[in-house]
Amino acid sequence: MRARPARGRQAFAWHYLRVSGVLIVALVFVHLFVMHYASLPSAATAAFVGARWAAAGWRAFDWMLLLLALTHGVVGAHAMLRDVARRPLSRTALDVTAGAVTAAFLGLGTAVILMAAPPGDRGPLSSYTWIPSLLTGGLVTIATAAYVGVLAAGAALGMRLARRDPIGRWNYPGQWMFAINRTAGAGVLGFLLVHVLDVALFPFAPDLYDRTVAAYAMPYLIPMEAGLVAAVVYHAFDGLRLMLLEALDRRASRMAAPSFIALVVLTISLSLPALAVLLGWRP
Amino acid sequence: MPAGRTVSIRVRRFDPAAGGRRLWQAYDVDAGPMMSVLDALFWVLENEDPTLAFRYSCRAGMCGSCAMVINGREGLACARRLERLRAPVTVEPLRSLPVIKDLLVDLRPFFEKYRAVDPFYIGQAASVFDPASEPAVLPRGDAAREIVDRQIDCIACGACYSACPIVSIVPEFLGPAALNRAYTVAADARDAAGVERLHRVTADGGVFACHSVGNCVTVCPVGVDPLLSIQLLRKGAVHR
Amino acid sequence: MTSPWETLRCDVLILGSGGAGLMAALHAYDAEPRLRIVVASKGLIGKSGCTRLMQGGFNAALDPGDSPERHFRDTILGGQFLNDQELAWALVSGAPEVIRRLETRIGVFFDRRPDGRIHQKAFAGQSFDRTVHRGDLTGIEIMSRLHDQLFARDIRRLDETRAVALLHDRPGGRVAGALLLRQATGEFILAQARAVVLATGGGPRMYTFSAPSLEKTGDGYAMAYRAGCDLMDMEMMQFHPTGLLAGASRLSGMVLEEGLRGAGAHLLNAQGERFMARYDPERMERATRDVVARASYLEIMAGRGTAAGGVLLDASHLGAGFVLDNFPGMARRCAEVGYDLARAPVPVTPTAHFHMGGVRIDPDCRTAMPGLLVAGEDAGGVHGANRLGGNGVAESCVFGMRAGLTAAELCASAGEAAPDTAEAEAAYRAATAPLGRPVVSRESGDNPFAIRDALQRTMWERVGLVRDDPGLRRALDTIGALEERISRAGAPADPRANLTWQQVLDVQNLLVAARLTATAARYRTETRGSHARRDYPARDDARWLVNIHQAAGREPWPEPVRLSRLAPGDAERVAPA
Numbered sequence A: 001m002r003a004r005p006a007r008g009r010q011a012f013a014w015h016y017l018r019v020s021g022v023l024i025v026a027l028v029f030v031h032l033f034v035m036h037y038a039s040l041p042s043a044a045t046a047a048f049v050g051a052r053w054a055a056a057g058w059r060a061f062d063w064m065l066l067l068l069a070l071t072h073g074v075v076g077a078h079a080m081l082r083d084v085a086r087r088p089l090s091r092t093a094l095d096v097t098a099g100a101v102t103a104a105f106l107g108l109g110t111a112v113i114l115m116a117a118p119p120g121d122r123g124p125l126s127s128y129t130w131i132p133s134l135l136t137g138g139l140v141t142i143a144t145a146a147y148v149g150v151l152a153a154g155a156a157l158g159m160r161l162a163r164r165d166p167i168g169r170w171n172y173p174g175q176w177m178f179a180i181n182r183t184a185g186a187g188v189l190g191f192l193l194v195h196v197l198d199v200a201l202f203p204f205a206p207d208l209y210d211r212t213v214a215a216y217a218m219p220y221l222i223p224m225e226a227g228l229v230a231a232v233v234y235h236a237f238d239g240l241r242l243m244l245l246e247a248l249d250r251r252a253s254r255m256a257a258p259s260f261i262a263l264v265v266l267t268i269s270l271s272l273p274a275l276a277v278l279l280g281w282r283p
Numbered sequence B: 001m002p003a004g005r006t007v008s009i010r011v012r013r014f015d016p017a018a019g020g021r022r023l024w025q026a027y028d029v030d031a032g033p034m035m036s037v038l039d040a041l042f043w044v045l046e047n048e049d050p051t052l053a054f055r056y057s058c059r060a061g062m063c064g065s066c067a068m069v070i071n072g073r074e075g076l077a078c079a080r081r082l083e084r085l086r087a088p089v090t091v092e093p094l095r096s097l098p099v100i101k102d103l104l105v106d107l108r109p110f111f112e113k114y115r116a117v118d119p120f121y122i123g124q125a126a127s128v129f130d131p132a133s134e135p136a137v138l139p140r141g142d143a144a145r146e147i148v149d150r151q152i153d154c155i156a157c158g159a160c161y162s163a164c165p166i167v168s169i170v171p172e173f174l175g176p177a178a179l180n181r182a183y184t185v186a187a188d189a190r191d192a193a194g195v196e197r198l199h200r201v202t203a204d205g206g207v208f209a210c211h212s213v214g215n216c217v218t219v220c221p222v223g224v225d226p227l228l229s230i231q232l233l234r235k236g237a238v239h240r
Numbered sequence C: 001m002t003s004p005w006e007t008l009r010c011d012v013l014i015l016g017s018g019g020a021g022l023m024a025a026l027h028a029y030d031a032e033p034r035l036r037i038v039v040a041s042k043g044l045i046g047k048s049g050c051t052r053l054m055q056g057g058f059n060a061a062l063d064p065g066d067s068p069e070r071h072f073r074d075t076i077l078g079g080q081f082l083n084d085q086e087l088a089w090a091l092v093s094g095a096p097e098v099i100r101r102l103e104t105r106i107g108v109f110f111d112r113r114p115d116g117r118i119h120q121k122a123f124a125g126q127s128f129d130r131t132v133h134r135g136d137l138t139g140i141e142i143m144s145r146l147h148d149q150l151f152a153r154d155i156r157r158l159d160e161t162r163a164v165a166l167l168h169d170r171p172g173g174r175v176a177g178a179l180l181l182r183q184a185t186g187e188f189i190l191a192q193a194r195a196v197v198l199a200t201g202g203g204p205r206m207y208t209f210s211a212p213s214l215e216k217t218g219d220g221y222a223m224a225y226r227a228g229c230d231l232m233d234m235e236m237m238q239f240h241p242t243g244l245l246a247g248a249s250r251l252s253g254m255v256l257e258e259g260l261r262g263a264g265a266h267l268l269n270a271q272g273e274r275f276m277a278r279y280d281p282e283r284m285e286r287a288t289r290d291v292v293a294r295a296s297y298l299e300i301m302a303g304r305g306t307a308a309g310g311v312l313l314d315a316s317h318l319g320a321g322f323v324l325d326n327f328p329g330m331a332r333r334c335a336e337v338g339y340d341l342a343r344a345p346v347p348v349t350p351t352a353h354f355h356m357g358g359v360r361i362d363p364d365c366r367t368a369m370p371g372l373l374v375a376g377e378d379a380g381g382v383h384g385a386n387r388l389g390g391n392g393v394a395e396s397c398v399f400g401m402r403a404g405l406t407a408a409e410l411c412a413s414a415g416e417a418a419p420d421t422a423e424a425e426a427a428y429r430a431a432t433a434p435l436g437r438p439v440v441s442r443e444s445g446d447n448p449f450a451i452r453d454a455l456q457r458t459m460w461e462r463v464g465l466v467r468d469d470p471g472l473r474r475a476l477d478t479i480g481a482l483e484e485r486i487s488r489a490g491a492p493a494d495p496r497a498n499l500t501w502q503q504v505l506d507v508q509n510l511l512v513a514a515r516l517t518a519t520a521a522r523y524r525t526e527t528r529g530s531h532a533r534r535d536y537p538a539r540d541d542a543r544w545l546v547n548i549h550q551a552a553g554r555e556p557w558p559e560p561v562r563l564s565r566l567a568p569g570d571a572e573r574v575a576p577a
Ligand SMILES: Cc1cc2nc3c(=O)[nH]c(=O)nc-3n(C[C@H](O)[C@H](O)[C@H](O)COP(=O)(O)OP(=O)(O)OC[C@H]3O[C@@H](n4cnc5c(N)ncnc54)[C@H](O)[C@@H]3O)c2cc1C
Pocket: C015, C016, C017, C018, C019, C020, C021, C040, C041, C042, C043, C044, C045, C046, C048, C049, C050, C051, C052, C053, C054, C055, C056, C057, C058, C059, C161, C162, C163, C164, C199, C200, C201, C202, C211, C212, C213, C215, C216, C217, C219, C220, C254, C255, C353, C354, C375, C376, C377, C378, C389, C390, C391, C392, C393, C394, C396
C-alpha cells in the first residue's frame, strides 16, 4: 500500500502550482514569442489585436492563458503571503483579496475576450483620455520600483561585501534561486494585473488602447520589458528545474551551484534577443 | 610546532547581561597547524576572553554540538580548519534560534519540532518482545532501505535548520532535520507505526511548506540530503 | 537565606546521557512507566559523551559458531584475570540480548551480511569475529536512536545540566539525590530521588593526548569518591595505539579505529619498519591495545618516532577502494586535516582512551551506598587490566539496562528520603566559590586552563604508558601543588554560560581522578595489562591477582580477585550460565 495523505492549504498550493505551471509553459512562451521576438510590444496595436482575435483559436488560447496564469499567480502569491500573515484578521483579508482579484480579473478578461468585436476607431470609453495616462503612469511606477529595488539590493549587498559583513544566506546558490524565483513570480503577476486592464481597453476604446501600447516604446520602460521577459524565462525554467528535481528522487539538489549558473546563462541568452528587438534590431 | 601564524576572527557576541546588545568583537588568534574554528574559540576563551560562550562536546564532527555560522555558512566549528578559511573568519550563532549567550543558542525549538514528527522507531511492544528472538533479516537490494541507510547519519546539529529560509519565514515549518528523520522511520520496513506520522508531516508546516530551496543539502556536514527525504514524503513514497 | 536552588523530586535521577544513561532511562521507564524519571546531562542529551564517538562496534556472541563462554574467555584473558568475573559474565551473557533489544525495540540499524543477517567484524584480542557495527561510526546510530526513543516516553530531560555533588539523606546512610547546575543559566537544582544512576562516563581527559569527548572530566569518579564510594583498579588506564596526530588541534588524540588494524593496516616507525615484529611477532598489529600502544610508545621514546612525535599507521596496501568502502568515516576524519588514509601513512600517537577503573558495583549495578547505582565507564571491574575493543559500549548498554531495571525495583521498595540540605549547602558554596575571583592570565599563575595543561603533561609523562616509582611520586607531588592552585582559581562573576567557571569545576574533578590513578599505579608493583612499570617489568600472579581499592579517608587496600569462573592455567573451564 502506498500511503499518500496530503491535506492542507500548503499541500494544495504545492500541487496546484506544479500542475498549472506545467500546463502554462507552452502558452506563455508562445505568447512571449509572438509579442517579443516576432514583434514589438509597442507594435501590438488595436489593429494587430483585431487581426489576431479574428481567429477563435487565438481567443481560446488567450483565455486559457488568462485562466491559468492568473490562478497560478494568485495561488502562488497567496501562499507566499499567507505564510507571513500571522493574525487571523490579516489572513481573512488575504483570502478575501485573493478571491476578489481572481474573480474581477478573470471576469474582466473573459468579457474582453468574448466581446472582441473588430474595432472601429472609437469605443464607449474613448472620451476618458486619462485612462491611458493612468495606465502609463502605472507602468512607469512599476518600472521605477523595479529599478530602485534592484539598485538598492545590489548596493546593500555590495556594501556588506565591502565591509566584510555577513551577507545572510546569500552565500548559498539555493537562496538566490529561491529569491529570484519568488520575485520573478510576484513581479510577473503584478504586470499581468496591469496587462489585463490595458488589454481591456481594446474593445472599449481602441484609440486609447493604441495610446497605451505606444507607451511601451518609451526608452525608460524598455529595461523593464526586457526584465519581464527575463523574469518569465527564469521563473519558468526554475519551476521546471524544481519539478524535475522533485521527480527524480536523486541527490540532484547537490547540483545547486551548477543549476544556478545554468539558469542564469539560459535566462540571459533567451532574453537577449528580446532586448535586441526592443532596441530596434530586426531579423 | 611551527611558530604561530596570527589569524583574526570576528565573533558575533551577545550578552544578555549587557542589555542584550549584539556586537562584533575581533580577536587575533595564535593559529597553530590544523587548528579548527573550535580550537580558535578555545584559544580566545583560554587566553583573551574568559567570558566567551559556545557549545562543544566531541571536537571530531560526530556530536553536532558546535554548529554555527562560519564565514556566512553553517558548519561544524570543529570541522572547519582555519587554514582553509578566508580571514578574518567571522563566527555567528545559528540563525532562527534564540541566542542564550554569544554563540550558544537555545536548541529547544529545534528539538520540539523534531519531537513533533514522532522521530522514534516504533518497534514491537515490550510485551511481545522476546529477548531470545533473532534480529530481523534484511536482504540486500531493498530500495527504501538503501535510501534510509544513507539518511540516518544525521547528527541533529541544526545547521540545515539554520540555513533554511523557510524556517525563518514560516514559524511552524518543522524544518529539514525533523522531516528527514520522519522519512527514515516511516520508510523503515521494521517500523510498526500507522499513518499518523505521515499525516502530521504532510499537513501544513510539514513537507509541503518546503520550497525545495536546497540550502539544507548544501550545508549538511555529514552528507545527509534532507530534501530527498522531503520529496519522498511528498510523493507518499513510503510503503506500508 | 532564601534557598539558592530550585527543588525537584523524582523517582529515578540519571546523571549522564551516554549509552549507559539512556539505556537506564528507557529500561526504568519500560519496567514501570509511572516512575518520574529525570535525565540530567552535562552535554546535550544523547549528543555528548563517548558512546557517540564509538566507531568500531559492539561485541556480542550472536553467531551459532560463537558463544558467550568464548566471549567471556577472551574478556578475561584480555583483562589478564583482574576482571570481576561475575561482572564480566553479566556483560557477555547480556550482550546478545541487548543487540536484539537495540534492533527490534529501539530501531538501531546494524550493517548486514549479503544474506541479510547482522555483520560481525574482527577486533583485536578476539577468538571470533563478533563485533557488530554500523559502518565505522556505530556510536552515532546507537545514540541517535536511543535519544529519539526518549521522545516516545514521558522522561524529563535536563540538557546541559551537570551534577555537582551526590547528596546523602540526613543520617547519611544512603544517597538521596544530587545537586545539579544548569550551565546555561547558572541556576542550581536540588534533586531528590529514590534511586540515582551515575553514568557520567568517567574518562581519561587528564592526559595530553586523550580520546574522549571534551566535557568528560572524571566527574563521576570525583563525585562518587567524595560521596564515600569505593573505587577500584584506577591504575588501569587504557591507551589506544592509534590516536590521530593533528597539529595544534584538539582533534589530536581522537581515535582511528581498531578495525583498521583488524583489517591488516601496518604500524611503521620513522624508518619505515613494522616495529611490532620486535614486540609481538605472532600477532603483530593485531595484538591487544596495551601491547601495541606500549610498543608505539617505546619506539617513540627510543627516538624512532616521526618529527611530530608519533608513528605511522599505513593502510594504503589494503587498496584505496577497500579503505574508502570500509572506513569512510576514518578517511573523512583524516582528510579533514590533510591526510589521505587510503593512499598514504597517517601520523598517530598512543592516546588515553578508556579508564578500566571505577566505582565497585555488583552485577545489578548496586554500590556499597544504598540508593546509588553506577553503570558504564564510571563503574570498575568489568574489564580488569585491559578492555577489549568492542566491550566498552557493550558494557554501557548491558549495565545501563540493568541499572534501569534495578532502579525501577528499588523504587518499588525504597521510601522517600530528603537530601541533607547542609551537605547541599556546602557543595553549593564550594561550587560557587570561584565566581567573581579574578581570572589571572595563563602565565601568571592560578589559571584553570594552565593548571589543566600542567596536569595533562604530568600525567602523560609520569603516569602514562610506562611508569616507575620516582616518576609516580613526583606526579603525586605535582598533583598536590595543582590542587592548591585550583583552589585559588577564579572565573567571571556572571554564572550564565560561564565556560571558565565550568572549567574550574572540571579541573577539580580531573585532579581527583588523576590522584586516584597515580596512587593506585604506585601501589601496584608489577606490570599487567595496561599498567606497565619500568621498575617491575614482570607480571606477578602470586602477589598481584588483587584489585586495588580506594575510598575517601582510607589508605588504598588490596582485595584478591575472586576467580569464580576461570583461573589462570585452566583456560578451558568455564562455568555454565
Ligand atoms: C573515540 C572513542 C572510540 C570508542 N570506540 C569504541 C568502540 O568501537 N567499541 C567500544 O566498545 N567502545 C568504544 N569506546 C568506549 C566507549 O565509547 C565507552 O566505553 C562508553 O561509550 C562509555 O559509555 P557511558 O555511557 O559510560 O559514558 P558516555 O557515553 O561517555 O556518556 C557520559 C555522559 O555523561 C555526561 N556527563 C559527564 N559529566 C557529567 C556530570 N558531571 N553531570 C551530568 N552528566 C555528565 C556526558 O555529557 C555524557 O552525556 C570508544 C571511546 C572513545 C572515546
